[in-house]
Amino acid sequence: MPATPSHVPEPSRTDPALIRNFCIIAHIDHGKSTLADRMLQLTGVVEQRQMRAQYLDRMDIERERGITIKSQAVRLPWAPTHDKGNTHILNMIDTPGHVDFTYEVSRSLAACEGTILLVDAAQGIEAQTLANLYLAMENDLTIIPVLNKIDLPAAQPEKFAEELANLIGCDPGDVLKVSAKTGLGVEALLDKVVEQIPAPVGVKDAPARAMIFDSVYDSYRGVVTYVRVIDGQLNKRERIRMMSTGATHELLEIGTNSPEMLPADGLGVGEVGYLITGVKDVRQSKVGDTVTSQSKGAEEALGGYKDPKPMVFSGLYPLDGSDYPELREALDKLQLNDAALVYEPETSAALGFGFRVGFLGLLHLDVIRERLEREFGLDLIATAPNVVYRVIMEDGTEHTVTNPSEFPEGKIQEVYEPVVRATILAPTEFIGAIMELCQTRRGTLLGMDYLSEDRVEIRYTLPLAEIVFDFFDQLKSKTRGYASLDYEPTGEQSSSLVKVDILLHGDKVDAFSAITHKDQAYAYGVRLVAKLKELIPRQNFEVPVQAAIGSRVIARETIRAIRKDVLAKCYGGDISRKRKLLEKQKEGKKRMKMVGSVEVPQEAFIAVLSSDDSAGSGKGKK
């Protein structure tokens, strides 16, 4: 049974020498949440009977997908086994585990002095973990390598200890072996945290500077801001200032999480906790920003602040046009808790009124769409995700294109698209398949390293648009699910890009316009045209389906006119049935979208558009 240690230092009066700030870097499913749960138990913060599996993951969607999106920090008292009288404060900062949230991860790492690198002993390190590990190494964090799930029959602790040792340059014998599930080795790990991770260092008497590493909207409390104090002290009821905007707020409450919120007098150097100011919108409390006191505040903000920048856009439309106000309201609500979510109204001739929504990446898109559908009960059509293009015209004017249908006509000098540095980890047998895939996706090989005899790290520069388009699924299928992927934006490149339009009976369908590389335009056109031919029911007249670049048609199919639409028999017993069928068909007709004179079932839009965003589903999952 865990015992709560005696003489637990209180917030605002904790000697920095007793503080250890750390996070856990792990791939989804490698057991981070289970390990966190075990630590909560062992330190007595959460009693066994209150224990709920994966205590820290709040949202249902996260729980279902086994992913953590919003990070939190928990203050854990721990008296080391060899020094029972000397209770330390361990602040465990939970990091988001996904590629879309690299910036949030970097801020969580910046709040720590050390990290636990947690790797499944049966699977080895994955690309996203590796990327975050590199990030931690760049931040000079002390790294404690840990293999989890050593109780599994499939565990290969020796092999993967070797791999970890190679990566971080330690001895394989230094790699701790635990089972978060059974608790085996977790106490030793807590001791190791105290022993190896440096205590925070800051200037006690300087003006307060605290870094925001997370900010969460709570419908009862307003925005809860999570900070790590670097210098000075923040005290309850003082007025504070956000240094990026200069906005000031009254500090209504300050405290720590154990794991529920617990008010305190203040937070001192090296401490981690939360602030409540009564603001209602997380955009007023931005991750990476510096909080200082209003009076005699700091002059200089901490480094590293960035505004979140949407990388992927998609049009979201309610299936039922009358749900548009509900969609707006739902987006407004989600934005309260998601500073990276941006949107503006948009009208599509084919889909009606909706919004062009910007996301950090595909998982972000997926999560938002799922929340809109599940929490707000909306039925949505989402257009295929696209990236942001910068188009320079011959006359020198510049356009930023977030919607393919707004790609400018006329003489274009240059088109720039975002590129990413992608890291792929996979067994060596798949090198050929991966290189082939990256080559067809316009990739440039940056380098390749062997992590161990049979595992390799491959680095490519790839256009983000190629990743957005079905890349992850392709990668998974070509490597039988063994490859993992991580990417980070690195800039932009000039490319030969064209807009492909789809025309039905001569009318452009804006929702199907796409920007592709000119070498891929033909294949895209042929594929979409064939698919539409299959999905659009025959009309009373012949309907040509065309793909075109400007006025040049590159693919064409014809939906033949329907010749027969009549029930053969209609006798006494058929009449009620027939009338009811007619009523049903009339309902179905109402759900048709008119594109010019062609009736297109909504199912056709959904089928065409969803096939393209399948890259999003499963993203981030193993």
Next chain:
Amino acid sequence: MPSALPDGEPVPADGALPASALAGAADRPLGFYLHVPYCATRCGYCDFNTYTATELRGTGGVLASRDNYAETLTDEIRLARKVLGDDPREVRTVFVGGGTPTLLAAGDLVRMLHAIRDEFGLAADAEITTEANPESVDPAYLATLREGGFNRISFGMQSARQHVLKVLDRTHTPGRPERCVAQARAAGFEHINLDLIYGTPGESDDDWRASLDAALGAGPDHVSAYALIVEEGTQLARRIRRGEIPMTDDDVHADRYLIAEETLSAAGFDWYEVSNWATSEAGRCLHNELYWRGADWWGAGPGAHSHVGGVRWWNVKHPGAYAAALAAGRSPGAGREILSDEDRRVERILLELRLREGVPLSLLREDGLAASRRALSEGLLQEGAYEAGSAVLTLRGRLLADAVVRDLVD
């Protein structure tokens, strides 16, 4: 599995109709449909309410058997008399269908007809039809029917090709229906129909032409030609789903329909309903026209549908349950719907548009009228008739009748 009944409200135990149903009844013709729910075997494409067992037991042990079926049905005819009360109308048409009516003894069919005659009286020129299976009639059987008052007979010929009949599970041999027509003529039947089915998997254009030629060669005065409908739940639907036989394309159905129209009109037949052709006005099936023109008919027998003055109702499907209800003195009605004025307007459009006389434009609302003008310009409606105030389908329009209806009812 026989096809499902619609949803509706319950029918009162005594079968009573609302007063509105009987108002103005004298101006509408009255017909009877008698359903015989027995077959020797079930055909793979059939979703009608029919059973191959000869004895079916209902609740309380009431036996519905083929042998006492005429008596059971007579009970419902007597119930009809009670429900219609002092309705003075004589019966204009009687149509015995199934199932396979000719699985019953000819005398049974005659007894059922006489029950109607005794309760209601038959009009002097009443049309009395039975469906017949070519395998289950002979000259003596036909003579009995004719003497008993039947004057029209409809044979299920379906196809002249053995391989097509096999896919349909029809047991008769090619040539048999044609001989039946001759026998029926000899027995004195004035009107003879042959039912044909086109678009069966495996049937070619030439097979279809051969069937039409064979039918015409037999000399009926009426031909019904139906595109094969693959109904959910039939053996045929399962075989198609399993990929054992291919589904016929709608375009092939359209081609076959055009072949039918061409062949039949060359032989002196005129269409008067989408799937029905006759050599003369007198050759039309008056009973079916009751259905299409919103007249009154009483459908007796398990699963039979009725319509009187804007009330549609239908009987329980199982012969055992049917017999049990009648034995207990209750109406066998399983459900009914009372049509609103708008329901009746929609039904008139969807039924009358299938007829050669078409739909009066006065029945259409503004949107429907606009749609009718579009249909006219697309060549789906006849110009002459339109100018005279009716929406009448062209040949191409007949093939797209349901699409036109969907627009016209707006």
